[in-house]
Amino acid sequence: MFFQLKDTKKSETDxxxxxxxxxxxxxxxECPHHSSxxxxxxxxxxxxxQYKEAKDFFYAQCDVTTSLGTFSKEAYDKANKNYxxxxxxIRAYMHLSxxxxxxxxxxxxRFSKEQIETMYEYYEHYSTxxxxxxxxxxxxxxxxxxxxxxxxxxx
Numbered sequence: 001m002f003f004q005l006k007d008t009k010k011s012e013t014d015x016x017x018x019x020x021x022x023x024x025x026x027x028x029x030e031c032p033h034h035s036s037x038x039x040x041x042x043x044x045x046x047x048x049x050q051y052k053e054a055k056d057f058f059y060a061q062c063d064v065t066t067s068l069g070t071f072s073k074e075a076y077d078k079a080n081k082n083y084x085x086x087x088x089x090i091r092a093y094m095h096l097s098x099x100x101x102x103x104x105x106x107x108x109x110r111f112s113k114e115q116i117e118t119m120y121e122y123y124e125h126y127s128t129x130x131x132x133x134x135x136x137x138x139x140x141x142x143x144x145x146x147x148x149x150x151x152x153x154x155x
Contacts, residue, residue, distance in 0.1 A: 015109035018120040020096040022147055025123060026089055029140050044090050051083035085144050092151040105154075112150055119146055 013021075031043040058076035063069025096105065109116060123143070130139045 013120070014102070014106050015113055015116050016096070016102045016105045018116050019092075019105070019109065019147075019150065022116075022119060022123055022143065023089055023092045023096055023151070026140065026144055026147070027093055030086055030089065041090065041093070044086065044093075048083060048086050048090065051079050051086060054079040055083060085148060088148060088151050089144070092154055095154050108153070109150070115146070116150070119143060 027040060027044055031040060031047055033043065055076060058072045058079060061069065061072035062076060064073065095101070122139075126139060130136055
């Protein structure tokens with residue numbers, strides 16, 4: 001006897017799910033040495049503390065009259081930027097962990113829906129194209145840069 005299987009429709013993800021997956025992926029990329037879901041925030045906070053210590057160290061070494069001083073200024077700027085980005089990602093991860101806020105965040109992201117879908121599409125094809133071309137570092141950097149303005153509005 002022949003029978004037909006029901007077509008299982010791929011469940012569409014809403015903006016909340018897409019942003020949550022992007023934030024989680026960035027957090028996993030920032031802290032690749034974590035071992036479990038609860039350990040992720042602990043590891044991220046340790047990384048945040050390392051960025052803070054680097055900021056403090058390089059700030060004390062800044063001196064524009066020497067090459068090492070100029071290097072320290074550039075290192076301080078990079079550590080400061082990484083610190084603030086990771087802090088923003090951690091806060092967004094915590095906000096997006098509450099499923100009860102799904103409707104609130106979908107309403108909040110309604111004006112950025114196309115931008116979120118574009119970023120999510122890039123993320124979905126990450127392993128196919130980005131890894132193949134060895135562009136991983138640039139991809140994660142660009143994704144953080146594009147996602148940051150959306151995450152700052154969550155506070």
